[in-house]
Each structure stands twice: as structure tokens, then as C-alpha cells.
Amino acid sequence: MKALIVGANGNLGKLCVLRLRQHPGCEVIALSRSEMNLETDLAIRTALDAAGNFDLLINCAAWTDVDACETDPAKANQVNGHAVGVMAKVAAQGGARMIHISTDYVFDGSQTAPYREEDPTGPIGAYGASKLLGEQKLLAASPDHLALRVSWLFGSAAGGFPLWVVRQAMKSDTLSVVSDKWGSPTGVTDAAEAIVFLAFHGREARGVLHFCNSGQASWHDWGQCALDQAVKAGLPLKTTQLGETTMEALAAKAGWKARRPIHSTLCCDRYAALRGEKPRPWQDAVADYVENDLSASLQASEL
Amino acid sequence: MVERLRSIAIDRRMLGPRNRSAPQTLNPRFSPEMARHRYPFETLEPKWQARWDEEQTFATPNPGDTEFDASKPKYYCLDMFPYPSGAGLHVGHPEGYTATDIICRYKRMQGFNVLHPMGWDAFGLPAEQYAIKTGQHPRVTTEQNVNNFRAQLKRLGFSYDWQREVNTTDPDYVRWTQWIFLQLYHSYFDEATQKARPVAELVARGWTREQIDAVRLAFVAEVPVNWSPDLGTVLANEEVEEWKSKGNTVERRPLRQWNLRIxxxxxxxxxxxxxxxxxxxxxxxxxxxIGRSEGAEVTFIVKRQGGRKEHEVTAFTTRPDTLFGATYLVLAPEHPLVDEVTTQAQQEAVAAYRKETAAKSDMDRTEATPKKTGVATGGYASNPVNGSRIPVWVADYVLMSYGSGAIMAVPAHDDRDHAFAEQFDLPIIEVVQAPADFAGKCFTGSGVAKSSGFLDGLPTPKAKDLMIAWLEAHGKGRRKINYKLRDWLFSRQRYWGEPFPIVWKDGLHEALRESELPLLAPDLDDFKPTGSPEGPLSKATDWIRYSKKAKRETNTMPQWAGSCWYYLRYTDARNLQRFASKSAEAYWMGDGSGKSGGVDLYVGGTEHAVLHLLYARFWHKVLHDLGHVSTREPFQKLVNQGLILGEDGQKMSKSRGNVVNPDDVVEEFGADSLRLFEMFMGPLEQVKPWSTKGVEGVNRFLAKVWRLVLEEDQEGRWIPSSSIADVPPTKAQLKVLHQTIKKVTSDIESMSFNTAISQMMVCTNELGKDDPRPASVVATLVQLLNPFAPHMADELNEMLHERFGDAVAPANLAYHPWPKHDEACLIEDEIEMVVQVNGKLRDRIRVAPDCPQKTCEELAIACEGIKKHLEGLTVRKVIVVPKKLVNIVAN
Incomplete structure (x- = not known):
């Protein structure tokens, strides 16, 4: 099988490249931002053309800066929406399947129960709207394509929220994080593993599919879990207990431009049925990350 | 597949050292992708490259343009432009290019108008040989390669003014290369003024066509040339070694060729x-x-054994004082008198020898090989100073193109003559007394003349002068200065070069009119050399036919032509009326400081020492003599960058597999890291090996600077660090900052980039310890970093500007004034003094440098470490050595 990975230099894309290359018989072509500019359709077509024939296209590229999307929705729609459509069409015309990574931000966040694939979408910001546009363009190009919605990615090279919490806790005595925003943290290694599974085995998966680690958390739960693990690992923390704050307060302090959904836990029953088992709890993924990868991230970012 | 192997190799490299340095408390299951996320160079570098392109940040106006600021001084900084090969950029290119880019970015911040251009030396054999193989026109290959090179250079963030890009193969460029050739064709060298003058002056003086053709600076001559049947072209002496080492045969052959009278x-x-x-x-x-030597031309009378007819042969010698020791005469095999002096008996041997010689190059012939070859002609010469009869030989160690093609052999005092005489058993007569301690066989130094008639007892310099005076008085010779330099063979039998703007009519050459330029080569289906001196253009029969009677010249110019004047074209690259406007040329090349050269700084490799750099100087002087350019020299300052070796300390080569591709380095570590590392490897001029660990090191340093200024927020976005605040700096912070300004500034001026980077590392480490960090100090450090790592500097500066405004960080970094250091900030405001009790070191105190003696005493006695040592003792005396120590004497 020949797989093309777009966004191959990103946190998730890099891992996908690495994992797929470990599969015998799988040829991987990695396209990073410098090799494929998503802002013009012509550049996308040229880059895909140059890559030749392929069986699978995995798109991990996106413009994820939620606030920046809010100020430049045209660019957001191009990169997260129209560009996906172009890739999806080229793939469909060449008889290839496409797995496109989407987001929990397509929902408005008003539903307290975990969101199922068929629940109505309703993005409340430009980022979510552009990602939803991408899903629509993807499935319009071919019903065989797959939009994989993931939420709250963390871990690996970029580290993400747990790394941020630990680093802050090493620097300051008090630290407060938001306790009124809910969702499902997802380890990026878990997500990459799921993508590899879907690439080889879950071929019947098409349309929309949710993937995240099991369980629900607030940012506060998530961060506290990371801190608890850091204590176990013997990291020199200045504080081990997180204070609480609200989304409203943080939005004002950090100058947020975009609204974020309050509840965005995803229901992974469909994925679990395909796979035969549920994804592991998010707490395990956090523990795994702190135990195995966080030290290297800290080291890479040490001053 | 290649891609895949490469990535595995890199992974392993990065895995080793990382694993070892990870803290033991954690289980480091280090994944290679981790280390690469030190900071997001992969997004910020393309962002700034695109912005510099869009905003034309580095476009440089010329005098007369609306944006031109005449109040600023000029600085013209030039890179040796590359040959755009199919292999793309190698890591050697960015070394010199980064050095000049640092200088240029720095000079812009210093308030100079900076000219920093780039272009392509695009004629050449590789594109033509590819065309021969594939049938693809060299123009197509060249364009592809140029596009690739340009993209690669842009990815490294060099601040070139791309509007001035030149390509030596563009018709608009070829036109002016041909125009300069016509300047040479229409000029002669006037010995009286030592300057080129138009031949029109000679026409006015009534000179004949033949006389004028004999003095043109571009002239046709039948000369023995280095002909390569493999390449189907002739080569300049300077080029022979290179092509022979690539396995091509080169032989000597007389050909009628265009030459330039260098x-x-x-x-x-x-x-x-x-x-x-x-x-x-x-x-x-x-x-x-150039090989200047002073000596004399001596006239010998030669004739065939038993013959009657006498001929004059002049031989150049740097040692006329040894004329009494001349025991034979040697003619070059090509010498026109060889036939005249050769006897019947020797004819066969001489003919065979001449044939054998034809296969050798000048280099082969003059190499100091122990075995000399030669044949006696059977002719004899008479030594002009004593009338003795000496034999005439033919030998290939004498070159027809050097001097007059004849030498007088003094085997006692010349190594080559000595070897030759021993081999052929010719007489050796000592005429210079060697020093007593001289142990060799052949004394070639200066001494005292002996066995030399009227010269006996004279030291060598005096003997030389007296002999020359004697020769001149007797009409048997004259003082002469000789040069090794040969005229520049300018014809090539190739397709992919500039055609000569020349037609032939009735066996005579004629120049095209300027209005007929550029003359472009015709399209061909087959680019193969013809193997004949006519070259591939001779196949284009329609093109050759200029008129009923006139045919075009079918040779083309060598690759050196385009590179002889490209630096002039940059000053006004889009001019259609002139090679460059007078005002632009005068401004950028001008010598406001009274210097002789135009380009303020020229950086490139040493391999061009005697080729490009000599040819360009020659053309420039001709153009200067004719009033076309304003300086007599093209390049005032030249700096050579050192070679970059492979990681194994060997020269990089495909066969060794130690070639580092800059694209890979950029992909993995970013352009700023590549730039910084190439400058951090060591002094610019030094030869130094590549080190991947070293790139990682500078990458880590850049990540430190990044995190000095920025931090990630909860959603992973980079925002100004909470540790940075608009607070006044401490004395210690000011001190390290101003030390850094001072050092970086003087190090850039002296091109000691590696030590400038070290100082920025020191500064970054110091500031990293502080919280809060003053925004103004951090912003200044970013300005210092800008010439070295411009992408990161622009990004950090933009963030600081958005947060703190103009007062801290400027909106535009590229033209922001360079920071100045304040000497007052460097002064130590506290010094350390040692405190002793009865001569033993017990403690230290910190005081102001001008602290009064009395205060020092009090402080010393009062400090904690001393109190316990003085317990129960009475202080008898306190000795203070200012700024050094306090000794308390107690019992």
C-alpha cells in the first residue's frame, strides 16, 4: 500500500509517518507544509501530482489556532475547508481513500451527554465552522472517505496541555486552570495508533467517526492528573495542587477572540465496535505520557 | 525509498546522545520526533521568507529612484555567483553566502545603502553535455537548475535584492558580454600611456589593416593550444588540469583562435x-x-653544420651574468628555425621528436620530472660573448609560448639544464663561485663571477648589469622583462556559450555593429561537438551565412566571459540602453574613500585565484581605460571562505557518501540553525569538518532564545513569556547586554562570526536565569541576533512589538538602527577583596572600586567569616592593598 501523509511535520502527522513506516509493505510519502501549501488549490494539485499514484491519503494538516481563525475566517475556510475538498477529489478520482482528521469543535457544546457521530453539528466559532466545511467537502467528494473527529490532543513532541501545566508548576507557587470546560483528552500516540488501525483494518469505516480516550475531564481534572503523575515521577514542582478558574475569566485574561464549546466529550461507541475494544481511559494516556515522554519534552525546552 | 533510508539514519544519530543525557529518574523512551520540536521553525521560516518576498524588503533603490536616500553611505557586498548545477546547492555555498548576508543585514542596520545581489553563471559544459545525452536544449536544463537554486537560496533566508538577479545566458546579458568583447576588439594597448585606446586612433594615423590587427586586444592567432578530442574543444592552460583529472585526454595542436591580449x-x-x-x-x-622576471634577450647566430646560411635566435635569460657558461642552445620543438638548422642526418630523429611532443601539454612538459628528453639538431650556435661554438638541441622543456621559444643552457647553474646536460653528456662550465658550504651539484643562487672574462670577481647583480651593458653596446642583446603569463585563449568549440559578434569575409574578420547585438546561437537538433575546430555551430548552415560573401565565426566564448563583468550588471541589472547606467555604476562602484576597487567586499573560494579573479581584473582595466567604468580595480576587499569537509574529515564527495545536503539540514533543524552553525564551525577562512551534533547544539541555543522570549499557552500557542516585563534592567543585565553589543559589533566587523555567536550564547544564558526579564534588554538581544538568525529574530521582534510597542521593539527590524554599546555600563561597580588573618585567607568582601581604606578595614573586621578567627585576639595592625586584599594582623 502506498500512503500519502499531509501535514507530516505536525505532531500527529509525524507519528503517523513513523508508525506506518513500521508496517511492512507500506510505502509512505510524507508531505510537510513546505512541500504543500494549502493556501492555494494549484499548489495542492501540483504536490499531489508529483507524489504519483497512492492508495490512501491521510490529512493531518490544519490551521488550529482558534483565535487566529476568528480574525481571518477566509484563510481558515481555505486551509481547513476548501483544501480538504481538493485533496478529497484528487484522491477519489485516483480511486484512493482519504482519512481526514476533524475536531470536537464542530459541536456547539451545549449537550452534556457525549456527542455521537450523528448528533447535529453547530460550530460557534470560525475554526469549528471551517473544519465542518472540510468534513462536508470531504464526504461530498466520496462517501467512502472518513472524517475522524478527535478531541484535546496531547503528548509526543509538542506535549500540549499536560506539559504546559507541569512546566508552570515547576515555575510558580500557584496555578489555576479552567474547571468549567469539559471534554475527552486524547493521547496523540493513541490517535496515531487508531489511524493506523483504520488504515489497514477498519476499511469499512466511512463517513464520520469519533475517536478519543475514554472518560470525561475538565481542564482542571486533566491538569491535576498530569501533576499527580509528575509528583510520582519525582519532578521538582513548586505546587502540586491546581487552583480553579472559569473559562470566562481566562478568556478575559488571555484576550480570547473565539468562543469555545463548553461540553465536547465524544462518544466512541462506533469506534469501539469496529475495534472490538474501547480506547483506554484518558488518565492512562496521561500517565503514559508523563512517565515516558515528558522528560524529553522538558529537556528539549529547558532554558 | 531513499527518503525512508535517510530518515532512519537520522533517527539513529539523534537517539544516541539524547538517551544518555536524559534524567535517570524517568524512563526515557525517547522518540526521535521529540528533539525536533524545540521551536516551530517549520512555520515561521516560510512565513518570513514569504513576507520579505511580498514586501520586497531587501529591494535596493538606485540613484534617481524615488526611494533612494543619498544621505546614506553605500556598501556593495558580493558573493561569487554559482554555476547552477543539477546537483543543487551543497553546504559549501551557504558558508560564504551566510557570512555576506550577516554583513549586509548588519550594514543595513548601520544605515548603509546595501547592494547585495545574486545571479547565475549559467553557461558551461555540464548543461551542454546533458543536452548531448538527452537532446534537451541546454536552456531548458539551465532554467530548471536555476529555479531549483533560487528556491534553495530563498529557503535559507538570504537578503538578496532579487530584482537584480542576473543570468549570464539571458539574451539581455549576452548582448553586453558581446559588447565588451567588441570594446576589446576595437582597442589596442598604448605602451606610452600603459592604457587601452581605440584602434580608430591608429586608423587616423594611417596604420594598415594588417598592422592594426596585430595589436588589437582581441586578436586571431595561430597558436599551439590544448585540444581535447574527448570534449571536442580547446582548453585554457588554467583549465587543463581539471579536465584531465576528470579523465579527458588533452593534446597540443596548432589552431587559429581568438585570443585576448592580457x-x-x-x-x-x-x-x-x-x-x-x-x-x-x-x-x-x-x-x-603572471611571473615577472627581469633579464636579457641575447642574440645567438646559428647555422646548420657545414651550412652557410646564418640565422639569428634570441634567447631570454634571467641570468645574463652566466653567459660564459652557456654550453648549448635549446629550441622549442615548434620553433620556426628548427628545420633551418637541422642537418640531414638528424632530420628523422627531430621529426619523430616533434610528433611525440605534440601530445603533451605545457604542464606536462615543464614539470620537474627527472628524465629530460631532447634531440640534437646537428646545428651550431656561436656564443656572442666569446665566440665559442655550442650545439643546438631541440627539447620540450622549452615552450614556444614562453619568451622567444629558445634558451641558452647554463648547466652549471640551472637545475633543468644541469639534468639535461648530464643525461646527454654535454659540457658543464662553472662560472659562478658557490659559497664554501655549498654541497650540491648545481649552484643556482647568487655568488661571484669566475671564468667569465671581464665579469670575474663581480657579485651576481653587478655582473648581470655589466653583461647587459656589454650586450647592448655590442648590439648582441638588450635588457628585457619577461612574463610567464600567456595571452588568454578565448575560443571554444562549444554550443552553450556566447557566439562571437564577428563575421569572416574574404579571409578577414569584421565586427558586427552594436545594433546587431545580441547575437544568439541558433537552435540545433544535435549539440554534439564536431570534433573539428569549427565547433557545433558550424552545423547551422543558415545561421552561418551572414551575407552572400560573409560567414559567421563558429567558435564561442569560454565560460569565464560572463563572470568577468557580472558585478557591473548588478548595479543596474534591467538597463536596456547600457551594461549599467553611468550613475548607478559610479554610485555602487564609486571610490568615495579614494580606494582603487569598487566592490566593498567579495567573498568566495580560493579556487578562483588565478582564473576568474585575474580575467575580471583585466576586463575591468580595459573598460576603465576606455572610460566605461569609474575604478581601476573591480574588487577592493576579498575574503576566501574555507572548505567544509565531511563529518569524517574528508573532502565531501558522492563516492565517499559523506555529502551533506543543506535541504535535509533545513528540514530537520531549520534555516536559521544551518546559517548559525556554518558560522559557528570556526573562523570563516579555515577548512573545517561538518558536525551534525554541532547543528543540534546551535539549534538548542536558538530554542533557548525562543523560550527566553516566548512561552506556550494552555492551547499550545506561542505567546510572549510571562517572565518578560517592561521593567528597568539591573546593572548586571545591562553589563552583559552591553558586553554583548560591543563584542558582536566588533566581531562582525572583523568577520569573526563564531565568537560573536559565543557571546550571544553567554548573554542568553545569563538572561535566562532572571525573572522578570526586562523587555528592552531582550529586544536588543533579538536585534543583535537578527543578522545571524533573521527568521527567528523577525518573529520574536514582532511578538515583542505587539506586546510592548515601538518603545521596546521596532515595527521593522531590517532597517532598525544597530544597537550601540555604552562604555559606562561595562564598568565593574563592585570588586572582590580577599581578607586574611595573619596572612591566611579567611574570607572575601565586595566593595566599590574606590572604597576608602578605612571603610575596607571596617568591613573586613566586621564580616562573619573573620569574626570567629579574631575571637580572643587583639588586632594589632590592618594592612590594605587597594582593590586586592585586607590583611589583619592579630595575636
């Missing part, structure tokens, strides 16, 4: 090196290449 400028090319700021080694190479 020898006329030999003396000026030596003398005018004087005022240039060039490395002494390069000046020396040029002087040796």
Missing part, C-alpha cells in the same frame, strides 16, 4: 594589486602566475 596588462596586473585588501596568499598566487 599580457599587455601584465605589469599593471602586478602593480595594481598593491592597494587591494586581499589575502596575501592570493596576491602572491597572481604575482607568481
Amino acid at each position: 599580457t599587455a596588462y601584465a605589469q599593471r596586473l602586478i602593480d595594481e594589486l598593491e592597494d587591494l585588501d586581499w589575502p596575501e596568499s592570493i596576491k602572491l598566487l597572481q604575482r607568481n602566475w
